[in-house]
Amino acid sequence: MSNHEHDDGIDRRGFLTCMAWAGTGAFFIMDGGVLKSYSLSTPKLPDASAGTLHFVQISDSHMGFNKAANPDVVGTLQAAVERINALPSVPEFMLHTGDISHLSKPEEFDAVDQILQSARPKGVFFVPGEHDVLEDEGKLYLERYGKSAKGAGWYSFDTKGVHFIGLVNVLNLKAGGLGTLGAEQLAWLQDDISHLKHSTPIVVFAHIPLWSVYPEWGWGTDDAAQALGLLKKFGSVTVLNGHIHQTMQKVEGNVTFHTAASTAFPQPQPGAADSPGPMKVPADRLRSVLGITDVTYRRGTHALGIIDSPLA
């Protein structure tokens, strides 16, 4: 059973959908070191009216990290939750795009789960970062967060007409390479989206960026092009990633790529330091380079508004 009227080409409606998306510009403001991006179609935080989907992305909480770049990752994750709880409308759920823990320890996952319980949005959808699957190829992560997921923890769900796809690109990494999705996951993705109308807005979330941010530091995914190739028939694709501990956005055709800030510590801009290791900033500036990402979708607009907010 297929809902597709056109399997390959873009029909008129699909084309208009794509144009609506392509016409959705974004502008950027540097604020306290964090790049804030605003979709022009949603210049303000919309209220939680019917037909609007509002969720929040957090990333890279690195629970257990205690070095100079941030000796209090508990405090900054709590500040992120306070920030979420202070939003004018309660987000329907949270996405955590990985590196929940620093060393994949049960007590680190426990601490994050406990802190997130005080957030007003009750559901959290996770994907793993490489720090969450360190010793056991992700067994503990899967037991805790991926019971109903496929393979190494990938899954999809639908809400308010938007199709969400959580991908895993932090396992089976090859020497000299980048993030990897792998053939099994790509086959699953192809099947997962086969029944969807081309006008369905798609949100893909994964830890390592699915675009080539800076391959020299491993900031990219080797087989991302294959995943994006499968998604090119859709008029609106939003890709949300973490891993690089800074906000960045790129629009390529009908795909908007966005990375969220960390709640734990910043990392340097691509190539701006000897390595992508934790960046030390003065203590009074730390919370200005950490943050949350607020995402809103209004039915009918096919455009997701993305707003990054620093913790302070």
Next chain:
Amino acid sequence: MRLRAFIGLFVSACFLVAAAAQSTPPPKEVKIDNFTFGPAEVIVPVGATVTWTNRDDIPHTVVSSDKVFKSKVMDTEEKYSFTFASTGTYTYFCSIHPKMTGKVIVR
């Protein structure tokens, strides 16, 4: 007579030292700094032990490409050692940050 005994003792002591040196070549250190193995290539004799030390604020691993050796995750200042029993070229990488690669050549 006593001199001859002394020389004999000295010579056998030298042999012992040489034998000991041959069975345990000096260990080799590789430091991890700024997401880089340094030196990225080491050449050691058979039987040598290589010790890696993570000096970054981020955990790393040392994993041989051919699965000959594999460290646990090394947090800051943690070490991992492996003794190379046979000749060959052993390429390795950090399984968390696979852009980090290195090589041990055992002759």
